[in-house]
Amino acid sequence: MVGCGNDSSRSYSHNSSSRSNSTSGSVEITVAMVITCIIAASGGLIFGYDIGISGGVTTMVPFLRKFFPSILKKAGDAETNMYCVYDSQVLTLFTSSLYLAGLASSLVASPVTARLGRKFTMLLGGCTFLLGGAINGGAENIAMLIGGRLLLGIGIGFANQATPVYLSEMAPAKWRGAFNTGFQFFIGVGVLVANCINFGTAKQSWGWRLSLGLAVVPAAVMTLGTLVILDTPSSLVERGKLEQAKRSLQKARGNADIESELGELIKASQVAKEATDEPFVTILERRYRPHLIMAILIPFFQQVTGINIIAFYAPVLFQSVGLGHDSALIAAIILGIVNLGSILISTFIVDRFGRRFLFLEGGVQMFICQVAVAAILAVTTGVSGTERISKGNAILVLVLMCIYAAGFGWSWGPLTWLIPSEIFPLKIRPTGQSISVAVNFIITFILSQTFLSMLCHFKFGAFLFYAAWLAMMTIFAALFVPETKNIPLDSMDTIWKQHWYWQRFVKEQP
Ligand code: BGC
Numbered sequence: 001m002v003g004c005g006n007d008s009s010r011s012y013s014h015n016s017s018s019r020s021n022s023t024s025g026s027v028e029i030t031v032a033m034v035i036t037c038i039i040a041a042s043g044g045l046i047f048g049y050d051i052g053i054s055g056g057v058t059t060m061v062p063f064l065r066k067f068f069p070s071i072l073k074k075a076g077d078a079e080t081n082m083y084c085v086y087d088s089q090v091l092t093l094f095t096s097s098l099y100l101a102g103l104a105s106s107l108v109a110s111p112v113t114a115r116l117g118r119k120f121t122m123l124l125g126g127c128t129f130l131l132g133g134a135i136n137g138g139a140e141n142i143a144m145l146i147g148g149r150l151l152l153g154i155g156i157g158f159a160n161q162a163t164p165v166y167l168s169e170m171a172p173a174k175w176r177g178a179f180n181t182g183f184q185f186f187i188g189v190g191v192l193v194a195n196c197i198n199f200g201t202a203k204q205s206w207g208w209r210l211s212l213g214l215a216v217v218p219a220a221v222m223t224l225g226t227l228v229i230l231d232t233p234s235s236l237v238e239r240g241k242l243e244q245a246k247r248s249l250q251k252a253r254g255n256a257d258i259e260s261e262l263g264e265l266i267k268a269s270q271v272a273k274e275a276t277d278e279p280f281v282t283i284l285e286r287r288y289r290p291h292l293i294m295a296i297l298i299p300f301f302q303q304v305t306g307i308n309i310i311a312f313y314a315p316v317l318f319q320s321v322g323l324g325h326d327s328a329l330i331a332a333i334i335l336g337i338v339n340l341g342s343i344l345i346s347t348f349i350v351d352r353f354g355r356r357f358l359f360l361e362g363g364v365q366m367f368i369c370q371v372a373v374a375a376i377l378a379v380t381t382g383v384s385g386t387e388r389i390s391k392g393n394a395i396l397v398l399v400l401m402c403i404y405a406a407g408f409g410w411s412w413g414p415l416t417w418l419i420p421s422e423i424f425p426l427k428i429r430p431t432g433q434s435i436s437v438a439v440n441f442i443i444t445f446i447l448s449q450t451f452l453s454m455l456c457h458f459k460f461g462a463f464l465f466y467a468a469w470l471a472m473m474t475i476f477a478a479l480f481v482p483e484t485k486n487i488p489l490d491s492m493d494t495i496w497k498q499h500w501y502w503q504r505f506v507k508e509q510p
Contacts, residue, residue: 029175030254037170039225041182043122043163045218046129047156048190052336053211054095055312056198056329063208067142068094092448097146099445101153102160106437109161110279113430117239118169119231121162126223129155130216137213152215159222160437164421165429169232170252173488177350177418184414185343190218191311192336199329233262234426234489238269268490272427279431288428290502294481295420295432299440301473302416305366306466307408308444309451311335314401317394331398338402342409354485355415356477362411363474369404370467373397377460412473416440422484423492 057063064072071091105128113121132151139145164183171179197214201207230236233252236245245265249258275282283292314335315328350358376397380389389397420436421429455462482495482502496506 028254028256029172030252032254033170033179033252036229036252037167037179037182039229040122040163040166040170041179041186042218042222042225043125043159043166044183044186044188045190045222046126046152046159046215048187048192049194049215049218050098050152050156050190051187051308051311052191052194053198053215054098055315056195056202057208057211058091058095060198060202060208060211062205064091067139067145092452094145094149096445096448098149098153098156099441099448101150102157103153103438103441103445105154105157106161106434106441107157109158109437110431110434112158113162113165113235113433114279115239117231117235118162118166119226119229119235121158122166123223123226125155125158125160125162126219126226127155128152128158130219130223131155133213133215133219136215137209139209139212148212155219157437157441160417160440161430161434164417165433166232168418168421168489169234172253173486175351176422176489177355177485178347180418180421181343181347181350181414183417184409185340185347188336188340188343188409188413192333192340193218195329195332195336199326199333202329234265234268237262237265238272238426242266264488264490268426272425275427279428283424283428283431283435287506288424289505290496290499291423291428291432292435294423295436296439297476298416298419298481299436300443301469301476302412303440303443303447304466304469304473305408305412306370306463306469307405307413308448309455309462309466310401310404312451313455314398317389317397334398335401335405339405339409339413342406343414346410346414349410350414350418351485354483355419356481356483358411358415359477359481360474362407363470363477365407366404366411367467367470367474369400369407370463370470372400373404374460374463374467376400377463381460419481419484422489423495425492426490 061072068091109121112124128151132148132153132155135144135148135151139148164180167180167183168176194211197211198207201210204210230244230248230251233245233249236242236248246258246262249262249265253261282288311332314331318331319328346358376393377389380393416436420433424432451462454465458465480501482499484492484495487495493506496502
């Protein structure tokens with residue numbers, strides 16, 4: 001497409017080498033940085049664990065009997081088509097209440113990360129989630145259940161806001177994509193571990209308690225890990241802690257000369273200090289319009305890929321063909337493993353092939369799979385959805401879902417956390433990330449609240465709905481997402497200035 005990005009990154013590297021060697025990415029990876037970033041990325045664990053656990057727990061009979069007896073009765077009565085079995089507003093409200101709490105805390109996280117640092121915010125996220133997990137594990141009534149869930153949501157809001165920013169600021173430009181994908185990788189690990197735990201606990205009457213209570217483990221891992229890492233050099237410089245910033249940068253960059261990179265950070269922080277406006281106001285200025293649009297549309301598009309719906313539907317489909325609870329969970333586990341593998345692939349190629357390539361390839365791959373799944377379901381289960389799908393066709397659908405999950409795992413999965421954390425200038429970076437997380441949560445909330453009845457009414461058409469969005473987001477990525485690979489954070493303005501469309505917003509005002 002007309003100068004959409006690859007060009008800008010190429011032409012940038014010419015300028016940058018004369019400017020600042022260390023920030024342009026000649027820095028090598030050090031063991032200390034790898035360990036720091038792995039620890040930080042574990043912030044994704046709590047989010048993933050909750051995604052994986054809540055889906056399973058809400059289908060456990062003892063859990064429903066204790067907290068939602070009316071739903072259990074309705075499920076017993078259900079004599080409906082296969083798309084409607086799980087349609088229950090109250091239950092989805094329980095699951096998605098977490099996203100409303102996360103929405104609020106991700107916005108609060110903006111001033112917290114700016115004033116108290118990325119590390120502190122991650123710590124806060126870990127502790128709050130830990131408390132929520134403990135309350136949920138011991139829940140005796142709905143109030144405890146919902147109260148715990150709100151704390152989990154607050155914890156995730158903080159963690160999801162601060163962790164991607166931490167990773168992007170810590171990594172050298174050349175490897176920023178690779179390190180940042182660690183966050184999505186840990187989300188995937190959390191989902192997978194949670195699915196395995198549900199698999200083990202589903203048969204016990206107190207299994208739900210264990211599943212919910214074990215949330216304290218990923219929370220403890222993350223919290224303790226955060227205690228031993230240093231905050232990012234950018235954040236420390238911004239908060240006037242120069243000595244600590246130097247230490248953090250030296251530790252991350254090993255023997256490399258850090259003076260010029262530190263100089264760039266100090267310069268960026270001085271620019272940030274000159275802006276006295278409230279960041280939520282600054283971000284609305286015309287020159288930040290392209291950034292803001294990305295921070296809103298990217299998480300929106302990520303959710304309308306339909307990833308959570310596929311993750312939810314795979315086990316349901318397997319159960320509905322009579323393969324039983326075990327094979328339903330096995331389907332989820334297979335999807336989880338494929339997803340993890342593809343995130344790893346993305347780690348290795350995101351800084352080489354670039355973000356745009358992954359967006360486009362992943363989008364096309366997911367589109368084809370959604371259309372194919374819809375077609376198979378339409379043909380095999382009939383328009384009303386009352387005919388049973390054969391085991392062979394169910395397996396075919398699962399294979400397509402795996403190809404779909406791989407597409408997500410190397411594109412919209414990790415890139416949704418990466419792009420918003422790398423495109424904003426320092427002064428509004430936390431705010432941009434907050435908005436992005438908030439959008440992610442609100443759309444997840446709306447979709448999870450409506451998906452089950454949509455599936456019930458649209459049947460296989462629900463998959464076509466997501467296919468249409470996939471087509472749209474792929475075209476959007478082709479036309480409007482600039483390439484950000486290899487570009488130092490404090491030089492990111494070049495990508496907009498060289499973009500065929502966005503340049504009109506960022507041109508210097510006379
Ligand atoms: C998304 C979640 C999704 C998860 C799947 C995340 O990036 O934001 O909605 O459930 O990936 O692994």
